[in-house]
Amino acid sequence: MNYKKDFPIFTNQKDLVYLDSAATSQKPKQVIEAIKDFYENKNSNVHRGLYLLSENATKEYEESREAVSKFINASSEEIVFVKNATEGFNLLSNSIKSALSSDKDEIVLTEMEHHSNLVPWQIFAKKYNFKLRFIPITKNYELDYEIAKEIINEKTALVSFTYSSNVLGTINNTKTLTHLAKKVNAISIVDAAQSVAHLKVDVKEIDCDFLVFSSHKMFGPLGVGVVYGKKELFDKMDTFIVGGGMIDNVEFQSSSYKDSPKKFEAGTQDIAGVIAFKSAIEYINRIGFKGIKEYERKLLNYLLNRLNEIEGISIFNPGKDKSIALVSFNLKGIHPHDVAHILSEGGIAIRTGNHCCMPLIQKLMEFQLCEFSGVCRASLSIYNTFEDVDKLILGLNRVKEIFKNGS
Amino acid sequence: MDHEIYKEQILDLFRNPLNKGILENFTHEAIRRNPICGDEIKIQLKVEKEIIKDVKFSGIGCAISQASASLITEKIKRMNVEETLKLNKEEIFELLGIPISYMRLNCAILPLEVIQEALRKKC
Numbered sequence: 001m002n003y004k005k006d007f008p009i010f011t012n013q014k015d016l017v018y019l020d021s022a023a024t025s026q027k028p029k030q031v032i033e034a035i036k037d038f039y040e041n042k043n044s045n046v047h048r049g050l051y052l053l054s055e056n057a058t059k060e061y062e063e064s065r066e067a068v069s070k071f072i073n074a075s076s077e078e079i080v081f082v083k084n085a086t087e088g089f090n091l092l093s094n095s096i097k098s099a100l101s102s103d104k105d106e107i108v109l110t111e112m113e114h115h116s117n118l119v120p121w122q123i124f125a126k127k128y129n130f131k132l133r134f135i136p137i138t139k140n141y142e143l144d145y146e147i148a149k150e151i152i153n154e155k156t157a158l159v160s161f162t163y164s165s166n167v168l169g170t171i172n173n174t175k176t177l178t179h180l181a182k183k184v185n186a187i188s189i190v191d192a193a194q195s196v197a198h199l200k201v202d203v204k205e206i207d208c209d210f211l212v213f214s215s216h217k218m219f220g221p222l223g224v225g226v227v228y229g230k231k232e233l234f235d236k237m238d239t240f241i242v243g244g245g246m247i248d249n250v251e252f253q254s255s256s257y258k259d260s261p262k263k264f265e266a267g268t269q270d271i272a273g274v275i276a277f278k279s280a281i282e283y284i285n286r287i288g289f290k291g292i293k294e295y296e297r298k299l300l301n302y303l304l305n306r307l308n309e310i311e312g313i314s315i316f317n318p319g320k321d322k323s324i325a326l327v328s329f330n331l332k333g334i335h336p337h338d339v340a341h342i343l344s345e346g347g348i349a350i351r352t353g354n355h356c357c358m359p360l361i362q363k364l365m366e367f368q369l370c371e372f373s374g375v376c377r378a379s380l381s382i383y384n385t386f387e388d389v390d391k392l393i394l395g396l397n398r399v400k401e402i403f404k405n406g407s
Numbered sequence: 408m409d410h411e412i413y414k415e416q417i418l419d420l421f422r423n424p425l426n427k428g429i430l431e432n433f434t435h436e437a438i439r440r441n442p443i444c445g446d447e448i449k450i451q452l453k454v455e456k457e458i459i460k461d462v463k464f465s466g467i468g469c470a471i472s473q474a475s476a477s478l479i480t481e482k483i484k485r486m487n488v489e490e491t492l493k494l495n496k497e498e499i500f501e502l503l504g505i506p507i508s509y510m511r512l513n514c515a516i517l518p519l520e521v522i523q524e525a526l527r528k529k530c
Contacts, residue, residue, distance in 0.1 A: 336444070338413075341412070403470075
């Protein structure tokens with residue numbers, strides 16, 4: 001299997017070993033072509049013009065909504081386009097209050113949330129005097145489901161958690177959590193940003209109320225995110241960003257709004273991005289999740305085995321059967337920044353730092369698993385090869401050599 | 408691979424930093440976090456009659472930040488406060504003697520910034 005050839009960046013940057021797909025994935029030529037095609041042949045605003053160009057753009061924009069809904073087994077009126085997953089969580093935290101039961105005042109998150117699924121709820125909690133509670137992680141890098149059973153209780157208004165961790169790779173047991181939420185009549189929100197490119201995400205199977213992800217982590221353009229939500233909940237929610245495009249009738253003193261999902265799409269959207277997003281979905285569908293999973297599993301297994309050969313390495317991962325295709329690690333006594341810097345001189349791109357998960361990194365330090373306030377992360381995608389992994393290992397051995405002997 | 412920035416001097420200072428530790432009887436202190444990596448650096452100074460008599464730094468950091476902290480603390484010992492407040496990133500680059508990229512700028516200049524913050528606080 002050679003998917004590298006589908007991605008022009010690897011033709012143009014011959015020495016690039018890209019191991020940062022969890023930050024953003026590379027784009028296949030179909031997606032890049034679709035953006036170019038839109039601006040060269042179709043550029044116009046949607047839902048406004050009564051001329052052919054605008055009608056066609058509107059049709060394609062709505063076809064993308066349809067493609068996204070099928071991709072996660074939803075229906076198109078349950079799909080709202082936003083700028084990115086972060087904006088998706090901001091939409092929810094700003095608008096959801098009116099859809100919550102009035103007798104509950106706790107929100108349950110997990111200790112492995114990205115800041116985008118933490119900070120908005122901190123602000124929500126302060127504003128409405130809610131309490132935030134956290135499902136802890138264990139020393140095996142998994143969620144503690146026994147404690148989850150206790151803290152998701154009749155006080156819980158909503159449970160918002162990540163499908164898979166962008167630092168640990170851990171694939172969480174989403175169904176267990178959504179069912180715990182359902183039992184106490186709490187709303188469930190799933191952050192699928194790290195999952196959508198790696199495994200089949202099915203909102204009916206997960207049985208969640210909301211699901212948030214972004215296009216750019218699944219081979220699509222930057223600037224497009226998705227909020228899936230149950231129609232009856234969307235309808236109960238307040239507006240978020242308001243103005244043109246989302247109104248029904250406007251008078252000088254008051255306005256009424258369109259039904260969801262359009263109620264939440266104010267102003268001109270990234271139309272080219274949304275339309276090209278459909279090409280990314282088609283690209284994934286053509287390969288199929290069976291093929292993606294099998295190949296990524298082999299790569300992840302190889303990466304874990306090769307990393308384990310390195311003396312003095314700490315690995316923060318629950319194991320190949322419990323993780324998406326990424327591994328965080330540290331080399332003993334060598335700061336992650338220095339590791340990434342030296343690797344980058346050999347064309348190897350990894351991410352280091354706190355990965356927008358400062359409380360999680362603090363927890364790893366408390367467990368005495370991590371000596372720095374950051375970790376190195378190598379994340380894989382279908383275009384990566386066994387050779388890429390070999391180059392990373394060679395690079396890491398070189399880092400160790402430099403720090404032992406000097407250059 | 409050409410490791411322009413990981414020269415022996417930098418690695419040496421990472422392994423054996425200068426002026427690292429805790430200062431008894433300090434007169435000025437500041438602590439700040441590097442927003443990119445989350446590393447914290449603490450600076451303590453002992454100033455007498457506007458002269459920096461002693462200075463120590465503490466905290467975990469990358470090779471660049473540790474080397475920069477070692478070199479700048481060494482440089483400002485016995486300097487007066489006013490001159491120290493005038494130092495800028497150019498002096499740091501000169502001390503380090505290596506090219507500093509945009510992404511590593513914070514690592515390199517953080518120790519000086521924390522020193523100046525400490526001196527401004529109580530002066």
